[in-house]
Amino acid sequence: MSSIAGSKSGLSWAVHISVIALVLLWLFPTVGLFVSSFRTADQISSSGWWDSMFKQEQNLVLRTAAPSTQKQEDGLYVIQGNIFTENDVSTDGVISRWGTSSRAISDYAPGDTADMGKDGRITLQANGDYRLVNDAEFTGSRGERIFATAKTPPVFTLNNYRTVLFSGSTTDSMAKAFFNTLTVTIPATVIPILIAAFAAYALAWMRFPGRALLIALVVALLVVPLQLALIPLLRLHLAIGIGKGYLGVWLAHTGFGLPLAIYLLRNYMVGLPRDIIENAKVDGATDFQIFTKIVLPLSFPALASFAIFQFLWTWNDLLVAKVFLIDATGETTVMTNQIVELLGTRGGNWEILATAAFVSIAVPLVVFFAMQRYLVRGLLAGSVK
């Protein structure tokens, strides 16, 4: 802490440890979701994600190979194979107990033979090798069900991401919502920047009556809750024929983003060196030229910070999209809305939920870590003066 005079403070270790604890505490929830998105539904529901790094005991429901694979040996009909590989479970599992009915899942030890009457006799080894034997031919299309308690090593799968991104299922797929979100976000980020930049220049470098009043107005509008805007604007959009749709949500995001954009950009532009601008004026540059050739390029850091803000805000937004975009058909759903719906319909299916949530979180996180510098700068300009 106060190691100014070169003396190492005795608290130094305590500081390191508390920072580590704090960081772990803050990361823990996100890591949980991240790890869960790579686990199968069975794994998630049978043990906490923090156990996923270790071998764990699981109750598995497995199926032998289908009757179509049977062979005839010495007058007996035989199906054999490895129960783990045939069920896409990790091959290194060790079975401790098993059974043939859901009411008695631990009747047999590995190596025992279970007699299933006319369905045949099955012998299951600890490593998953099984041999199913019957006097008559096996019929039906599916194999026998086996219930096994097995220790399986940690397995991670990309299947959840496949389901969520590429399955095309109407309820689980995030692909459409992903593109919809992108469609909302990009115009809603680009358009306000341009409008705000001109306004900020006028408020920073042009003299006209009412300027102070306008700046005060922008500061005031900065905190107006957008809840107030919902009904009047929805009514307006419906009345002038925009209705619910992309155009409406772009306009809404533009309007709601403007105060912050103008405020940030003006604060930045005011700080630009006066000499440059006055020299340009003396040399005969018009305001328009000064703006496009001098102020705009110099303001790049402020433009970048606002762009990140607006991008994160529009990408993560639920309320504005729900009110101005998503109609009854649900064709234009965005990711946040899709996740809320998944929470309702698939509240217990953590593999789908976790993966869907992570798909929506991934893009902002990449932007965040890549452009953190600008984000911090924008935050500081926006609140500390």
Next chain:
Amino acid sequence: MHPALQGLITIIVGVGGCIGYFYVSNIFLDKVLFPAKGPHAGRNINRANLVRPWLFLFPAIFALGLYLAYPVVATLWLSLTDRSAGGVFVGLANYSQMISEPKFWEAIRNNMLWLIVVPAASTAFGLLAAQLTDRIAWGNIAKSLIFMPMAISFVGASVIFKLVYDTRPANQDQIGVLNAVWLAFDGGAPSFIFLRLVPALILLAFAAFMAYGIYLALRPLIWGEASHGGGSWWTVPLRGVVALGGAWLLWLSLKSIFSVLTVTLPYGEPQTWLTITFWNSFFLMVVLIWIQTGFAMVILSAALRGIPEETIEAAIIDGANPFDIFFKIKVPQIMSTIVVVWTTITLVVLKVFDIVYAMTNGQWETQVLANYMFDKLFRANDWGVGSASAIVIMLLVSPILIWNVYNARKEMR
């Protein structure tokens, strides 16, 4: 690809339209309306310069007016009319209907709790993180990891914390961290220390802090310092209100200490955290605190860096310990930044909607104003009451609005 194409076209049309508007209107102003030549060149240049700011400002003013200023007035009007009766003026009927609803008072009560807990906790954690990471080598990495939740949507954070709060029946392995930790407590000595003693001590510290705050607020009134100490008359009711609020919190915390020490805890039973009334609001608040701490930390850390080294060195030479330096030298110097952080988080709290909507949707007494309003608007289709509750949110925001404008104007002079 249809909407994407539409988006691309909108970007081109929007950006092109904006640039075109600014460019063409400037040309029009300079070449056609007030050309800088001929007999009136000088006068024309002046006139053009009078008009030009408004050309630059027009799109912004139009959008701000239409999307933020007009809705304030329109919502106020809607809150005074009845939609089902064709929009006739009904006076304060919507408001009286609203205050007769228990759900509204539940929302107000919860919002007050949110307003106290979230800004306080986020600022405190943020200050702690900022101070701790200030002087260590890997501080920047630690900071960016604590800051990370800022990028996560409220909905994403809700899913993350739903997993943390998840509950399985008693005979199964718990997959939610909170229940797994909870089941590790069995009523023995560690349970007593962590679940009773530590919370009681924290509450005691809070109560002491509140008592000190009340003392600070009332001191000038008791000793009559207000009259000649430079304070103006209007601070008297303000101090009274602050003291009353503090007394209420003091009473609450003392009551809580008692209940923490005496309540029987259901050890060994997995809890459905989000359905435990009153406390579930706190579990929702944790989500927002988790997100906002990073914000507070970044800003406060910049403020801490801005403190002049000499003041700290002088304190060290005078023999101050690290805690004295932090609380008596650093904190007072960054007080204005703390206030800014506090108010910014307060604004976020007042508008909090997604978290409650996604996690409980206001069930189990977790309703907050923003979600109550959404409920009224789009589920009950009652625009009058919905607008009335939006106006309530606006009223709660307005002190901050006035304070911000006041500060901005002071700064510009």
